[in-house]
Amino acid sequence: MSTTSGGGAPARGSAVRAWGRALLGGAVMAGALGAGNALGEALARTVGAEGYLRQLVPAVLVSTLAVPLVLLWWAGRPARLRPLGLGPLSSAPRAFLRGVAVTGSCAVVVLGAGTALGWVRWSEPDPAALVTFLARNAVVAVLLEALPEETTLRGHAWASLRDRFGGVLSALGTTAVFLLVPAASTVVQAGVSRAVGGAAPPMGLAPGGQDPVAYLVLLGVFGLTLVAARTAPGPAPLWTAIGTHVAFLSVNRVLFEGAARGAGWSAEAGPAHAAVLDLGYLAVTATVFVGARVMSSRGRGRIQRRPTGVPEIPDIER
Template identity: 60%
Template sequence: SPAWLGFGGAGPSLRALLTGVGVTAASAAVVLGAGTAAGMLRWSRIEPVALAGFILSNGVVAFLLEALPEETTLRGYAWTSLRTRFGATVSALGTTAVFLLVPGASTVVGAATAHLVGGDPDPIGFAPDGQNPVDYLILLTVFGLTLVAARTVLARAPLWAAIGTHLTFLTVNRIALEGDRRGAGWHAEQTTPDAVLLVPVYLLLAIAGFAVCRRVARRRGAEPRHGATAPRAVAERLEERPAPHA
């Protein structure tokens, strides 16, 4: 059911989505802002119309083709399935391990499709063509753990927090790091090779932010573990950890 995967009603879904977007965007703003102040990034002039158009078009494509399907299958089905039998750590690491296999599997599917239609297939590997495999897998690991942290921050409609985080990550990186090539209307130039480390750093800050949000939610009684009562406790438990032994 949708609740088993981590979806929920309109109100809780919007709250979870905004939590994922807000924590991730704030973390990116803090770290990228610090990198800019330190001279690691130099930003272009903003073109408001082009930027707004890119955010809208990229948001639709990234949501439908990346954030929604990946989060539904991985932080929805995979994480929930593991969580019904294992502890939080095993579930988080297991889900992230599956996440690391996705880029390699996509290159295999892409190559097979290219052969079928008579095109030139891209190389098969663990990372997209042109990416350093080790650096890419490290970034993907940190990103996967960030998405799990988002998935577990709220009791109700928690999957939307992961979707919001995923969508914000793609948008920020495509503007900041690829905005010139994508015609985003704004982009940053890296003045030092170390600037690429700002991305995993802001993801780590987002993990810390989600941990704080989760603790605050529990203190306010939003989590059923600490005293939610009667039907509400049952409903919230079904949405956060639907299996009886989770």
């Protein structure tokens, strides 16, 4: 597999440097997530922020700490050597909505099948509360998780590995770095919280109350799905991954935490069924993105093999 978005052989740089740069992206994200949450909580306490504003403050800090560092790292390089995938700003909204639409549609199909099988029981929806929750959650999800994680990991870490390795190893490597971030961020958050006089949260591989193995399996599948979104055809593919990230968080927060979060809609499912549905719609989402990339690659291959002088076939006949 080629390593650049335009095809060609991998750049034969140092493998150690490639892994070092990828891990640096993970370290930036872990540091920003841990420090941003700790400092955001301290700042919210200081100014007396409550409710939604208390969620928004650390989210803004995380993006502020992580994203500019990555952009500065790549800023001095020629455009062809800056493959973060952010693309032109004008393409960002469409790419973002592509990620949301594909992921949301796959979730509807899989969860609809689960509901038909009796695996999921839904509460009575409150449309106004649901729309409000989704809009507010999307802002926090973009700033706290989707934008900084995609920029540091599927942007910086992926591009660093892709400069040296093939696509499969780069995907697995980026996902491995992704799996390290949550645990590392808890260490940073505990240290910064103590430094600013706050209560240090528990450190661990998974959020409190979750089985670490199940959490890491879900995170691994999610990470590979995000790589599939990041490498899907189209301009600004990193924004497609950001849209996929936000859609996943939104669906899961309604599905599994809707009642606790006041989302206006919630569901009940047994642990085994919930895991199957969660992993299932991620797998379908990844399959759609990979399928789109394969079809796009085959289309480009047919065009490149066409003899000189043979007219191009109109799009409607392809």
